[in-house]
Amino acid sequence: MTVRHFLTLQDLTSDELHALLRRAIELKRMRTEGILHEPLRGRVLAMIFEKASTRTRVSFEAGMAQLGGSAMFLSPGDTQLERGEPIEDTARVLSRMVDAVMIRTFGHDVLERFAAVSDVPIINGLSDRHHPCQLLADMQTYLEHRGSIQGRTVAWIGDGNNMCNSYIDAAMQFDFQLRIACPPGFLPEQTLLQQAGDRVQVIHDPLAAAQGADLVVTDVWASMGQEDEQARRREAFRDYCVTAEIMAAAAPDALFMHCLPAHRGEEVAAEVIDGPQSVVWDEAENRLHAQKALLEFLLLGPT
Ligand code: CP
Ligand code: NVA
Numbered sequence: 001m002t003v004r005h006f007l008t009l010q011d012l013t014s015d016e017l018h019a020l021l022r023r024a025i026e027l028k029r030m031r032t033e034g035i036l037h038e039p040l041r042g043r044v045l046a047m048i049f050e051k052a053s054t055r056t057r058v059s060f061e062a063g064m065a066q067l068g069g070s071a072m073f074l075s076p077g078d079t080q081l082e083r084g085e086p087i088e089d090t091a092r093v094l095s096r097m098v099d100a101v102m103i104r105t106f107g108h109d110v111l112e113r114f115a116a117v118s119d120v121p122i123i124n125g126l127s128d129r130h131h132p133c134q135l136l137a138d139m140q141t142y143l144e145h146r147g148s149i150q151g152r153t154v155a156w157i158g159d160g161n162n163m164c165n166s167y168i169d170a171a172m173q174f175d176f177q178l179r180i181a182c183p184p185g186f187l188p189e190q191t192l193l194q195q196a197g198d199r200v201q202v203i204h205d206p207l208a209a210a211q212g213a214d215l216v217v218t219d220v221w222a223s224m225g226q227e228d229e230q231a232r233r234r235e236a237f238r239d240y241c242v243t244a245e246i247m248a249a250a251a252p253d254a255l256f257m258h259c260l261p262a263h264r265g266e267e268v269a270a271e272v273i274d275g276p277q278s279v280v281w282d283e284a285e286n287r288l289h290a291q292k293a294l295l296e297f298l299l300l301g302p303t
Helices: 014-032 055-066 087-094 108-117 132-146 162-174 190-199 206-210 227-236 244-249 280-300
Strands: 044-049 070-074 100-104 122-124 153-157 177-181 200-202 215-218 255-258
Touching: 014 132, 014 162, 014 280, 044 055, 055 070, 055 100, 055 280, 087 108, 100 108, 100 280, 108 122, 122 132, 132 162, 132 255, 132 280, 153 162, 153 206, 162 177, 162 190, 177 190, 177 206, 190 200, 206 244, 255 280
Parallel strands: 044 070, 044 100, 100 122, 153 177, 153 215, 177 200, 215 255
Antiparallel strands: none
8 A cells, every 4th residue: 555644635635535524423423332443453653742732632642542553642852853863764763663653843844854755654733834634623523513515605714824724725625615814914825825716715804704604713813833923913813803793794503613722802702612603622522533534544545
């Protein structure tokens, strides 16, 4: 089997992504019913975290354990990476010892360099440019609550960051319309916008972007690594809070999502994230099921 990586949503075909979501829902049902399913017995996932994490770490670690395998947490400070061992050498060594590697890093190029020489699948657990695992969970959550997202309208309110870039990929792969409301100067990647064509529109006014939307999504105003820009960003994003007024402009059955962690009173009002349209806890839980489906796919091939 040729090794497959998951650095962005574009590494899988649209059909593969749809099949993966169906499998995630099946794995979720099996877990609810207490059915033991351990196809990854003896397999090991190495996880390199250059940034903090709650959901990504716990979901991958629990997911590997539930599939019969195990996961190993590696912080760069405790490995030779921080002492300057080249990424490529690390990748070659790890791929002789473990079955897959998940990396949460700053530069997306770190993932690409790792993948270029790795004999085992590399999974993007978040980079400055993308967060594809979160999109698997978001798409699963929409499917469970509202059915197919094809032809629907999604409003992204906030920073044109890694999550926003992955939403652009998702719009192409899952065939929905995406409206992005971000302050000027905080746009997502231009090349992705060009690639997406008229499936994605940048509308700076959040209320206009939310008009009639089926799903409203946001994320923090300052991502990990941007802590020193927090004050400037708080000012720039002042009008980009997802409030009850924004949700009222969306379709009556619109859902609200946030990858978490969230800042109530900044990018989202407490009454929205804790309100009836919010599905953030299902969204967080689905990281587990969607990534188990991803691990099965990458390690065992399509089911
Ligand atoms: N959404 C997400 O990736 O959460 P963590 O940073 O806690 O992993
Ligand atoms: N955009 C956020 C997502 C956190 C899960 C960040 O990169 O910090």
